[in-house]
Amino acid sequence: ASPCDRPVPATAGLSHDKWEIDPAELMLLEELGSGQFGVVRRGKWRGSIDTAVKMMKEGTMSEDDFIEEAKVMTKLQHQNLVQLYGVCSKHRPIYIVTEYMKHGSLLNYLRRHEATLDGNIGLLLDMCIQVCKGMAYLERQNYIHRDLAARNCLVGSENVVKVADFGLARYVLDDQYTSSGGTKFPIKWAPPEVLNYTRFSSKSDVWAYGVLMWEVFTCGKMPYGRLKNTEVVDRVQRGVILERPKACHKEIYEVMRKCWCHCPEDRPSFRALKEQLSVVSQGLL
Numbered sequence: 089a090s091p092c093d094r095p096v097p098a099t100a101g102l103s104h105d106k107w108e109i110d111p112a113e114l115m116l117l118e119e120l121g122s123g124q125f126g127v128v129r130r131g132k133w134r135g136s137i138d139t140a141v142k143m144m145k146e147g148t149m150s151e152d153d154f155i156e157e158a159k160v161m162t163k164l165q166h167q168n169l170v171q172l173y174g175v176c177s178k179h180r181p182i183y184i185v186t187e188y189m190k191h192g193s194l195l196n197y198l199r200r201h202e203a204t205l206d207g208n209i210g211l212l213l214d215m216c217i218q219v220c221k222g223m224a225y226l227e228r229q230n231y232i233h234r235d236l237a238a239r240n241c242l243v244g245s246e247n248v249v250k251v252a253d254f255g256l257a258r259y260v261l262d263d264q265y266t267s268s269g270g271t272k273f274p275i276k277w278a279p280p281e282v283l284n285y286t287r288f289s290s291k292s293d294v295w296a297y298g299v300l301m302w303e304v305f306t307c308g309k310m311p312y313g314r315l316k317n318t319e320v321v322d323r324v325q326r327g328v329i330l331e332r333p334k335a336c337h338k339e340i341y342e343v344m345r346k347c348w349c350h351c352p353e354d355r356p357s358f359r360a361l362k363e364q365l366s367v368v369s370q371g372l373l
């Protein structure tokens with residue numbers, strides 16, 4: 089019988105899990121950057137969809153666990169989260185395919201545009217509010233980021249800011265990055281309970297969010313300057329916090345300070361932060 093009148097088998101298309109992307113549908117373009125994890129390139133998916141393709145160097149990630157988690161991550165959808173489109177896991181290195189953000193990381197954007205951003209309180213606050221909305225969504229989904237910082241947020245057109253790489257830290261194999269004693273551990277974004285017991289929670293993400301607000305209002309300065317990790321750990325455990333950036337109104341700094349309460353339960357939720365920041369933002373108009 090001709091193929092057109094042969095019944096389509098019920099399993100057609102099911103062999104490809106929807107989080108699995110066929111590399112034949114990806115056209116790899118210029119390199120966007122790289123790190124110890126591998127290389128990131130811009131890509132076109134199915135001819136027209138702009139993507140960023142992270143090509144994970146072998147040995148940097150527990151791949152099978154990550155591929156399992158990718159099924160969950162593709163379901164996390166919000167206008168302030170960098171959308172995971174899927175993975176190419178049938179070859180090595182595996183590819184992590186996400187939506188493309190054309191202005192790169194928030195940290196580099198702040199540093200590159202300091203001249204126009206500095207003093208533009210409304211725009212800086214709007215960037216913080218966008219990150220807060222993405223994080224409030226993750227909080228509602230009981231999803232912990234574990235490495236929130238300006239370097240892990242991305243900027244798209246019209247100053248859209250989105251949170252990236254949520255949850256990815258759990259799959260990094262380099263224990264210099266994963267253990268709080270390691271040289272690559274993000275000490276400056278970690279609260280006391282993470283430094284002492286690696287106890288991650290949405291409230292430890294809130295602490296990191298306070299540091300991200302400080303990064304935004306300093307247009308990308310390094311928190312605690314050139315202090316060594318051991319000196320930062322000592323200060324944080326003694327309750328010494330980051331000073332108010334000069335471009336930052338006292339009421340905005342008050343919000344940051346609440347994110348740095350020693351006890352996690354005394355810190356506001358992202359839901360509460362979103363309310364507080366929009367009140368401040370209206371007050372500015």
Ligand SMILES: CS(=O)(=O)c1ccc(C(=O)Nc2cccc(-c3cn4ccnc4c(Nc4ccc(C(=O)N5CCOCC5)cc4)n3)c2)cc1
Pocket residue numbers: 120121122123124125128139140142170186187188189190191192193242252253256257260265
């Ligand atoms: C700690 S870890 O888990 O090992 C880990 C480490 C690193 C990463 C990671 O993704 N890093 C990473 C590195 C480079 C680019 C990315 C990266 C990831 N992306 C996801 C979506 N979009 C992007 C994107 N976009 C870019 C980046 C740079 C430019 C650029 O060249 N510009 C210059 C001209 O002005 C505009 C900006 C443009 C767009 N860059 C991500 C993720 C996880």
